Amino acid sequence: MRVITAFATVSVGILLATASLQAHHSFSATYDGNKPITLRGTIVKMGWQNPHAHLYVDVKNADGKVVTWEVESAGPTTLMKQGLRKEDFVGAEVIIKGFLAKDGTPTVNASSFTLVESKKEFVNDEKTP
Amino acid sequence: MALSVGLALGAQAATLAQARPDFSGTWRLNQAKSSRAVVGNNPDIPFPSQIEVKQSPTDISVLNTSVRQQPVSAVYKLDGSKVNVQAPEGITETGEARLDGSKLVITSRRSFPSPAGDIAVEFKETWSLDAGALTIEKTRTQSGESSTQKAVYDKL
Numbered sequence: 001m002r003v004i005t006a007f008a009t010v011s012v013g014i015l016l017a018t019a020s021l022q023a024h025h026s027f028s029a030t031y032d033g034n035k036p037i038t039l040r041g042t043i044v045k046m047g048w049q050n051p052h053a054h055l056y057v058d059v060k061n062a063d064g065k066v067v068t069w070e071v072e073s074a075g076p077t078t079l080m081k082q083g084l085r086k087e088d089f090v091g092a093e094v095i096i097k098g099f100l101a102k103d104g105t106p107t108v109n110a111s112s113f114t115l116v117e118s119k120k121e122f123v124n125d126e127k128t129p
Numbered sequence: 130m131a132l133s134v135g136l137a138l139g140a141q142a143a144t145l146a147q148a149r150p151d152f153s154g155t156w157r158l159n160q161a162k163s164s165r166a167v168v169g170n171n172p173d174i175p176f177p178s179q180i181e182v183k184q185s186p187t188d189i190s191v192l193n194t195s196v197r198q199q200p201v202s203a204v205y206k207l208d209g210s211k212v213n214v215q216a217p218e219g220i221t222e223t224g225e226a227r228l229d230g231s232k233l234v235i236t237s238r239r240s241f242p243s244p245a246g247d248i249a250v251e252f253k254e255t256w257s258l259d260a261g262a263l264t265i266e267k268t269r270t271q272s273g274e275s276s277t278q279k280a281v282y283d284k285l
Contacts, residue, residue: 026197027172028195028196028197028198029197032198032199033172033175033195033198034175034198034199034201034216034217034220034239035220035241035243036174036175036250036269036271037243037245037248037271038271038272038274039245040272059245061245061246062246063246067244067245069244069245095274097173097271097274097276099172099175100243100248105244106243106244106245111166111172111173112173123166
């Protein structure tokens with residue numbers, strides 16, 4: 001029984017470590033450095049998880065259609081050090097500077113984002129090891 | 130008389146040499162000497178990891194490469210005329226280059242489709258040589274927002 005419990009614990013640990021590694025991908029593998037993009041929209045949801053916080057932002061296209069973008073940002077700790085709180089900005093208007101995902105989905109890696117009302121800029125200052 | 134002509138020719142040659150910097154070579158990004166926001170996981174402005182440059186009196190050929198990114202290349206006329214940049218599929222880009230004293234100035238306009246519609250971005254690069262290193266100051270302008278970063282390259 002003890003052996004089974006230990007095996008299960010190790011297995012779960014490996015699965016969690018794998019998930020973390022997959023989430024902590026490199027910029028160059030996932031995003032297109034040749035496609036910089038600047039978006040302006042409204043934050044509708046916040047994913048406050050490590051290693052990257054994710055903003056979900058509604059952006060209105062020129063034709064009036066609203067597309068929800070997933071914006072990968074710095075980790076929560078980095079954002080909190082810059083004064084950001086999760087509950088502070090859902091519903092806020094934001095300008096995002098970043099790069100498009102290679103797979104063509106409405107996903108962007110943000111190098112920075114600025115809250116329009118307060119003009120406060122949050123920089124994704126994470127560097128590749 | 131011969132001495133005067135010689136001095137005049139020498140001075141003219143020196144002026145021409147000064148006015149025509151040569152950026153030829155293979156250049157690799159020096160991360161330690163560059164702005165923090167040009168490297169790593171979250172660049173503010175994309176700079177290539179390596180640049181291969183071939184220069185003639187009339188043209189300058191530039192090949193930009195980066196790890197796991199598609200290369201971008203162009204052969205610019207040094208008279209400032211517009212050329213098509215060889216960009217990855219889906220990207221349209223034109224640009225022009227001109228020498229401004231000891232500096233090279235490249236301006237370009239890039240467009241590509243996205244889920245937000247067609248995206249346009251403008252770049253202005255100013256190249257200069259100093260003590261064997263190539264410094265590129267690059268400004269990205271998009272949707273009314275501009276930012277500038279600097280990168281330093283060492284010659285291989």
